[in-house]
Amino acid sequence: MFKLDHKSIVITAALVASTTLFTGCFGTSNIAESYNGSVDALDGGVTYPRENGIETAYAYNTQDVSGVNHGRVPTPNELKAWDADIMPDGTGLPEGSGSVELGDELYESQCASCHGEFGAGGKGYPTLAGGSLDSLTNQRTAPGMDAPKRTFGSYWPQASTMIWYIRDAMPYAHPKSLSNDELYALTAYLLNVNEISIDGVEVDDEYVLDREKFLKIKMPNREGFYPNIDGPNGVENVRAFFADRPKNIGAGTKCMEDCKDPNILDGNKEATVMRIGMEISNVVPAYSTVRDLPVEAGTSAKSETEKLYDANCALCHATDAMGAPAVGDHDTWATVVAQGMDKVNSNAINGFGGMPAKGGNMDLTDAQVIDIVKFMVDSSK
Numbered sequence: 001m002f003k004l005d006h007k008s009i010v011i012t013a014a015l016v017a018s019t020t021l022f023t024g025c026f027g028t029s030n031i032a033e034s035y036n037g038s039v040d041a042l043d044g045g046v047t048y049p050r051e052n053g054i055e056t057a058y059a060y061n062t063q064d065v066s067g068v069n070h071g072r073v074p075t076p077n078e079l080k081a082w083d084a085d086i087m088p089d090g091t092g093l094p095e096g097s098g099s100v101e102l103g104d105e106l107y108e109s110q111c112a113s114c115h116g117e118f119g120a121g122g123k124g125y126p127t128l129a130g131g132s133l134d135s136l137t138n139q140r141t142a143p144g145m146d147a148p149k150r151t152f153g154s155y156w157p158q159a160s161t162m163i164w165y166i167r168d169a170m171p172y173a174h175p176k177s178l179s180n181d182e183l184y185a186l187t188a189y190l191l192n193v194n195e196i197s198i199d200g201v202e203v204d205d206e207y208v209l210d211r212e213k214f215l216k217i218k219m220p221n222r223e224g225f226y227p228n229i230d231g232p233n234g235v236e237n238v239r240a241f242f243a244d245r246p247k248n249i250g251a252g253t254k255c256m257e258d259c260k261d262p263n264i265l266d267g268n269k270e271a272t273v274m275r276i277g278m279e280i281s282n283v284v285p286a287y288s289t290v291r292d293l294p295v296e297a298g299t300s301a302k303s304e305t306e307k308l309y310d311a312n313c314a315l316c317h318a319t320d321a322m323g324a325p326a327v328g329d330h331d332t333w334a335t336v337v338a339q340g341m342d343k344v345n346s347n348a349i350n351g352f353g354g355m356p357a358k359g360g361n362m363d364l365t366d367a368q369v370i371d372i373v374k375f376m377v378d379s380s381k
């Protein structure tokens with residue numbers, strides 16, 4: 001059905017030469033693996049392996065991120081440069097126009113090396129054309145049949161996401177390098193290879209796309225995204241599944257408004273947000289349950305205790321150069337703590353060995369020293 005079927009045969013040979021060069025520079029293997037959709041997926045989405053041969057819709061990151069440098073906070077101007085959404089209602093959509101013809105040229109020179117001729121994919125990068133419509137709906141009710149592909153033409157419900165994505169992220173190595181006219185041309189070309197019509201007019205090889213026409217695009221899968229699962233068209237077992245929410249979906253209620261439970265009050269006498277009861281488990285490696293982000297360097301508010309530590313103890317305890325147990329040194333502090341905290345606190349208050357009583361500052365109260373010791377111990381776990 002799709003143009004790529006008949007055109008691709010002609011150019012396959014020429015392609016082989018041009019692409020082998022390219023794949024050397026980019027790690028394609030990860031991407032290829034993560035786009036392996038399972039035909040059994042309930043809603044046809046991409047799935048990822050869990051243990052015991054189970055698949056999950058959620059990918060977990062197996063990389064070691066302990067050494068990741070979280071960088072700095074962007075400046076307001078840097079943020080503004082990227083915070084330019086293109087919305088389905090036309091918000092943020094630039095003026096401009098571009099032809100399928102120009103788009104074809106641009107695509108050949110800037111995109112085909114990764115996304116394949118006519119968007120056909122095949123190189124480990126996302127496929128941009130092909131796939132069958134209605135397949136999402138079918139997947140929900142008849143999994144395994146006619147699995148959908150995540151392509152622009154058959155999957156994406158809005159064209160605005162597409163033009164926005166291309167403008168902000170593509171081509172991969174030079175994002176934001178395309179002019180508005182080039183952007184329209186590439187979008188026109190991708191509409192063309194996906195055989196999409198605008199307002200009843202087919203986007204053919206002569207088509208010129210502009211802002212006004214763009215706003216009339218209705219993507220084929222716009223309605224198919226929300227299958228009518230529990231309505232009259234849903235198959236019986238699926239309807240039964242969704243009908244018994246407490247059992248199958250969890251006892252909680254999903255909500256987008258009035259999400260607080262008036263029967264449960266927390267310490268501030270505020271109603272708490274209702275909790276949805278179904279946890280995802282059985283995943284290897286386990287999902288992290290840590291909910292806080294890494295502390296930003298230099299911006300965290302220090303506690304009074306930490307300030308006292310900085311002023312009175314860090315000089316000797318920041319490293320082990322003075323023979324003091326260095327804060328953060330897990331093993332050494334484990335040995336210290338093994339003596340029992342009463343002993344450790346009393347050593348810090350009264351001094352012992354090279355450790356002066358209260359670190360040499362007799363203005364500190366015993367309670368303050370004990371707090372600081374607790375901070376040092378906690379920071380060394």
Ligand code: HEC
Nearest residue numbers: 110111113114125126150151152165166170171172173186
């Ligand atoms: C060097 C390889 C490379 C080049 C060249 C490239 N892309 Fe991409 N493209 C990618 C990768 C990788 C992704 C997936 C990124 C992600 O998921 O984070 C992607 C994603 C996309 C997507 C989203 C697809 C989807 O379904 O999620 C579109 C649309 C796209 N590219 C269009 C283009 C266009 C148009 C060009 C040329 C102007 C281009 N790309 C050039 C590598 C490339």
Ligand code: HEC
Nearest residue numbers: 312313316323324336344347348353354355358359372373
């Ligand atoms: C002049 C350097 C110096 C300063 C300042 C200092 N310490 Fe120490 N601290 C030491 C040394 C050296 C040891 C190791 C003593 C030993 O094992 O003989 C030590 C050991 C300790 C221990 C381990 C005690 C144990 O039982 O093993 C604690 C707890 C401690 N310091 C707390 C503090 C606190 C709290 C402060 C600040 C109020 C502080 N230190 C300031 C040098 C210092």
